[in-house]
Amino acid sequence: MNEEVRMNAEPHVPEPVAVIGLSCRTAGADDAESLWQLLRAERRLIGPVPEQRVPSVDAGPVDAGPMQAALLDDVTGFDAAFFGVSRRMAAWMDPHQRLLLELTWHALENAAIAPDRLRGEPVAVFAAAPMADYRERMIRADVVDSAAFPGTLITFTANRISYQFDWTGPSYAVDSACSSGLSVLAPAVQGLRAGEFSLAAVMAANITCNGFYTSSAYQAGALSPTGDSVPFSTRRDGYVRGEGGACLLLKRLADARRDGDPVHAVIRGVGVGHNGRAGGLTGSDAPAQTQLFLRTARAAGVPLSSVGYVEAHGTGTGGDLAEAAAVTEALRTALEMPQAQVAGPEGKLWIGSVKSNIGHLEAAAGLLGIVKAVLILRHGLIPPIAGLDRPDPALSFGDLPVALADRPVTWPRGAEVRRIGVNSFGVGGALAHAIVEEAPGEATDVSPWTGPAPLAVPLSAMNRTGLSALAADLIRTVRGPRPPDLAALAWTTQTGRAGLRERRVLVAADLAGLAEALAAVAAEQPHGQVAATDRKDALGHLPTPVAHTAGDWLDGLPADWAKHWPHPRSHCPDLPGYPFQRSPHWFDAHGPAAR
Structure with a gap:
């Protein structure tokens, strides 16, 4: 047989x-x-x-x-x-x-x-x-x-x-x-x-x-x-x-x-x-x-x-x-x-x-x-x-x-x-x-977002250089040929990313507004829809409970973002990864030449 x-x-x-x-x-x-x-x-x-x-x-x-x-x-x-x-x-x-x-x-x-x-x-x-x-x-x-x-x-x-x-x-x-x-x-x-x-x-x-x-x-x-x-x-x-x-x-x-x-x-x-x-x-x-x-x-x-x-x-x-x-x-x-x-x-x-x-x-x-x-x-x-x-x-x-x-x-x-x-x-x-x-069909929510707007999009990096690079990478995704859903993006950055040392919360009602705020972060410029630890006035645009959570997150405190969502959303799996700031490390002074 x-x-x-x-x-x-x-x-x-x-x-x-x-x-x-x-x-x-x-x-x-x-x-x-x-x-x-x-x-x-x-x-x-x-x-x-x-x-x-x-x-x-x-x-x-x-x-x-x-x-x-x-x-x-x-x-x-x-x-x-x-x-x-x-x-x-x-x-x-x-x-x-x-x-x-x-x-x-x-x-x-x-x-x-x-x-x-x-x-x-x-x-x-x-x-x-x-x-x-x-x-x-x-x-x-x-x-x-x-x-x-x-x-x-x-x-x-x-x-x-x-x-x-x-x-x-x-x-x-x-x-x-x-x-x-x-x-x-x-x-x-x-x-x-x-x-x-x-x-x-x-x-x-x-x-x-x-x-x-x-x-x-x-x-x-x-x-x-x-x-x-x-x-x-x-x-x-x-x-x-x-x-x-x-x-x-x-x-x-x-x-x-x-x-x-x-x-x-x-x-x-x-x-x-x-x-x-x-x-x-x-x-x-x-x-x-x-x-x-x-x-x-x-x-x-x-x-x-x-x-x-x-x-x-x-x-x-x-x-x-x-x-x-x-x-x-x-x-x-x-x-x-x-x-x-x-x-x-x-x-x-x-x-x-x-x-x-x-x-x-x-x-x-x-x-x-x-x-x-x-x-x-x-x-x-x-x-x-x-x-x-x-x-x-x-x-x-x-x-x-x-x-x-x-x-x-x-x-x-x-x-x-x-x-x-x-x-x-x-x-x-x-x-x-x-x-x-x-993959089987989606099990999580992919329906249009009908909750309160605008949404909070937290970003963090080890330092300002990394944060600027991350924002620049994310702009290319937001303005790319297959732009993500804003609610899915916000859910992913809130619940699926590490909270690193340098933090910002971007407040956006649509992808165009998010791209504008990202551009300010990439250029290391202030913006009315970007909140930082020492400047939280932008959080006033958010619903009050979300603003409190965003403020806690900016201060490095525990932040339960998920409680503000009626049920889980689909994630954005293809957002840009962390922009590592690489420098040469080799055991002697004669490392290999770049290609």
Whole structure:
């Protein structure tokens, strides 16, 4: 009996897990929406790597010009003061830890959760274990400091986050090489379903700052010598390294809906496995992946034929062919079931890969695949594989309706639930696969605001420079092509943001008035609708009970904003994140040059 038949014979629908918050940073994109714009434009953020950025790369017999990669603009910068980290500790702290601190903060903001609400709570942290480039660079420089002890141990990739936010749930790093970003989803989903914790932060980052791994990967033939490699194409000659990371906040769907959390998408299932000896020590095996796809769908309680798109591992290596064969064979098995139909747009199962845009983020690749899946479901569009002008003729889908995403494909909501498979495998043979489903309909209030006007919009930052930057970012959102609902914005800033040192309350009856007040804050100018600690006359425009709460908040006192709302509103999950004021932190005076 094949896997699809057994799935129907043993129906089981495990509890769905909601993605309530997310953040990401990649080459060319500081958040999810800017990543989406990059994908829509089919941009490839790949370019030459300065020698000081990744020193001592030995490509062996390869001689194809300078190394190419998709790099972040700056890996030395960090807002140490914001996180209460000394400059010395920040200098000896692995950049992966720094990036994950920022991504976790932004994911909490995206979920509209003020971090203080979670202090002492059993929040779980699962991090993909990164490369040890920073420690290797210290060894190469022959320098050491006691701050490097917590700064470079891999365990602190997760433990630093738990410490910083005072979370008491399980906290550990997982290393399954390039499948780590998806592998860390498995214990998070399992623990949530078992009730071991009610919230999990799943994260991964990838930063390149030393030449040892790059040299060995070049000499092993894993890396593209040209940087021109495109997954599933005739220009497939090895993978291109990429930098960045992502953080997801997960909660049981029923709990998220009860708590009024934003739900970006739903994780229906996560499966992990290994090739065994098939595929060799560093290769990948198509049959093993096929069985994992089928097992994951069965465990999720959904037919595999209901998956309409696969965000493939798709690195631009020989593994592409095995992966495409696995997807094809899994679909063939799924379609053997009575009345099974391909669920993707145009009656096809589509395959794509984000690595053509931002390179291969190695340990973080799987989580970036999840972020891309969320964006596809949100926007109803499958973006094309950037640069795919000539598909590899060795690819064969037989008579099955499987297609590479060689053009934009619309995929709006319909009668059937949209599902995406996200695939990943590691160089050591570890496999991981996740099934992501579109978010259910809104559970919280999205009706027009009919309560008292105007509304209070609190803003805070660590200092005036940060407050000015935050206001400027928010103006772009308010005046952008998809402006937020004012009531949802006010609810989010009141109940879903940290109250930091420098505070203002903006009083607005509409978005135009809010934009005008924001402009004054951005310019650090007084305004009749902006209240500060030493100047609260603007609060007189608010209903008296709200004005009292706003005054307490300005003075740093406990403020129960929620009591002024008849019932919870929908949050604005895509408001700009906190504008960290980064400055260089590196263990010596010769840090890597910016790209």
